[in-house]
Amino acid sequence: MKYLLAVSCAIICFSGYSQLIKPGQWQGEIHYSDASIPFTFEVGYPTDEVPEITLINGKERRVISNSTIEGDSISIPLDPFDVEIRAKFSAMDMRGNYLKHYRNASRSFSAAFGKPRMMKKSVRPSPVIEERWAITFSPSSSGMSRGVGLFKQKGNVVSGTIMTEVSDYRYFEGILDGDSIKLSCFDGAHAFGFYGKWSPDAGWAGMMIYDDGYAEPWTATYDKEAELKDPFEMVEVEPGKEKPYYDLLGAGEGKDAIDPLKYDGQVLIIQLFGTWCPNSHDQTTYLVNWYEKNKARDVAILASSFEANYSQEYGLERLDDYKEMNGIPYDMVLGGRLSKTGAAMPFPFMKRIEAFPTLVILDKQGYVRYVHSYFNGPATGEYYQAFDRRFNEIVDQLLAE
The missing domain is CATH 2.40.128.120 (Quinohemoprotein amine dehydrogenase alpha subunit, domain 2)
Incomplete structure (x- = not known):
């Protein structure tokens, strides 16, 4: 009987058993060959045994609630990007890899419990910096x-x-x-x-x-006066002259991926983006929220993706996942391989785009009227708000024409 109890206990204790990661603050590090990048994350258990991981960067809190644990190993998917962390953990540390699947790249990852993001080493007072x-x-x-x-x-x-x-x-x-x-x-x-x-x-x-x-x-x-070029002014467009080549916008999917007649009589916002790009994700979040508020008007959005780890199969799968993860209600197509020159090919007046993401805004007659060449996301505060005001002014103007 004692033998049977011991066997039963062993089965219960070790068959499919998973440890729990210690809750609280951790310092993570991504290790490059000549440098390491520290960051802070918190581990919590708000509902069950699945840990909730919160990445902390300044004001931003990014919550990851779909990690999985098996034994002493954890997989942390860093959605919506095709990236994850896989590591083994103990009470006070983690060791593993940071995997960029979209580039087939791997970097070493480690983490230590209770350690701050960075530690001050100098005894000298720090300067007061300007903003x-x-x-x-x-x-x-x-x-x-x-x-x-x-x-x-x-x-x-x-x-x-x-x-x-x-x-x-x-x-x-x-x-x-x-x-x-x-x-x-x-x-x-x-x-x-x-x-x-x-x-x-x-x-x-x-x-x-x-x-x-x-x-x-x-x-x-x-420099209190430091500024960059206005992203709405970096590309000059002559009204009533240029229309996009829609077959090139959806070239990654093959011929006739886009029916341009669908957008007749609408102000069309074309987003050139990548599912691998955090700035594209910031802009996508903005566009999803904006479209939900404005979809009853004569507006449409068409997003064309350019992927780093390119194949048609991979690209279409990434678009499906990205659309579901972000709740995207508008049209998306696969443009092709990651290339600033390739992304500009549907627009003969541009040799290349300056950045992912780029917005191209068409009037109701289907002509390109504005190009927005880079994105000031929510981290930029007043510049993000300025984009919102200008973008809405432009759409209102084109709808009124």
Whole structure:
């Protein structure tokens, strides 16, 4: 009898048994060959034994409620991107991989319970920083580009975003450590690091880390007047002249994927985007909410996707998943492979688009009237609100014509 009880206990204890991850704050890290990007997440159990993972970046809280645990292993799908974290865990740490399926790429991942995002090491006092920076990326190269930093400081904690003319870098969070600034962002699709030092003579200088083996230097000065080009003004369009080639907009699906007659007499908003792109997701969220409020008017949205890990089978599957995850009520088609040149091919007046996402707005006669070349998402605050006002003004104007 004692033997049978022992066997029964063993079956109960070990057959299909899964541990629980310790609830509370964790510091995660994505490891590149020459740098690691720290971020913060919380583990909670609001309803059952399935952990709820919350990614924390500044003001943003991104909740993941569909993780799965088997034994001492966890899989964290970072929807709506085709990305996940797979790791083994113990009471105080995790070890595993950060998998970008859309690029067939893998990076090492680790996490430690109770550890802060970043730790101050210097005993020197941190400077009080200004809220607006004029940033130059790759200042000594032909690929130089501009950015505008929008930051808030509370003690030695800094949060904010960096706007560029290929869209914003979303929500950063980090610290001032003596004369150094250390910021990071992990939104599921991207793990960015923004590191630099202050010099009274030269201002700020440092490195922006995008991915394994992909980084660039930057310099910055405080500038209350720093601005970028207006995304509505970067491409000039002559009214009544240009119509899109719809067969190219849906080229990833083959001939006749789009019936242009469907949009006759409507203001049509065409979104050029990618399911892999966080800025595209920010814009998609905006468009879904906007369309729900405006669908009774003569408006339509057509989204054309350009995918990194391209095949027709993969692209169509990604579109179906993306549409379901985001509750998208408007038309979506597969444009083709990720390419700024390829995305511009349906529009003969453009050689390439500047960024994903890009919006092309058509009047009721089917002519292109406006191109919006990059997106200032919710992390940019007043710039996001300015986009909303201008976008609605344009649609109202075209509907009234």
